Amino acid sequence: xxxxxxxxxxxxxxxxxxxxxxxxxxxxxxxxxxxxxxxxxxxxxxxxxxxxxxxxxxxxxxxxxxxxxxxxxxxxxxxxxxxxxxxxxxxxxxxxxxxxxxxxxxx
Amino acid sequence: xxxxxxxxxxxxxxxxxxxxxxxxxxxxxxxxxxxxxxxxxxxxxxxxxxxxxxxxxxxxxxxxxxxxxxxxxxxxxxxxxxxxxxxxxxxxxxxxxxxxxxxxxxxxxxxxxxxxxxxxx
Numbered sequence: 001x002x003x004x005x006x007x008x009x010x011x012x013x014x015x016x017x018x019x020x021x022x023x024x025x026x027x028x029x030x031x032x033x034x035x036x037x038x039x040x041x042x043x044x045x046x047x048x049x050x051x052x053x054x055x056x057x058x059x060x061x062x063x064x065x066x067x068x069x070x071x072x073x074x075x076x077x078x079x080x081x082x083x084x085x086x087x088x089x090x091x092x093x094x095x096x097x098x099x100x101x102x103x104x105x106x107x
Numbered sequence: 108x109x110x111x112x113x114x115x116x117x118x119x120x121x122x123x124x125x126x127x128x129x130x131x132x133x134x135x136x137x138x139x140x141x142x143x144x145x146x147x148x149x150x151x152x153x154x155x156x157x158x159x160x161x162x163x164x165x166x167x168x169x170x171x172x173x174x175x176x177x178x179x180x181x182x183x184x185x186x187x188x189x190x191x192x193x194x195x196x197x198x199x200x201x202x203x204x205x206x207x208x209x210x211x212x213x214x215x216x217x218x219x220x221x222x223x224x225x226x227x228x
Binding site for chain 1: 144151152153154157166167168169202207210212213214215216217218219220221
């Protein structure tokens, strides 16, 4: 199975700062990568799919990039509601797999 | 507005069974692949199973193969997960998730709030 490794595990930042989250795949997933946000006590929410396509209603401060095995989620300027856990996920092959998550916390 | 509402979770003994349901509304259920995703307490997300629009093309994570069965009833706008031979490691919140239209596996563009399954004696 394709293993997704997210780094860092925790990112401590202040509102207004930019955030860069990494997701590395154990083998190429071409562009078949998505990002989800999960706030405490809530279900996950789709942010980005196919590496760089924003889901409906997602603000432009969220962007995705990468290809093959290395991917990045960038949040240009953190809003208070952006402090959450972020997961990447691949659909290149079965089984579908998620990364372990990056927690973005308030510094 | 799109809604997915799971039900059927609860406390069950090891070796027992549960059937989860997911009631969908606000969209054409029959045009979307659907999925179950779980999250153990304090842990990350784990995909469990997918089913295509017409009930064919079913896929499972290895750890549940032979024990869990995903199904759907398009006439009732409902998704199901029959869970047998439950183990302690199946303890998790189980989410029903909709696959983005025209996609087969993911991404999951809509999620329910989850139903908690606890396997313990």
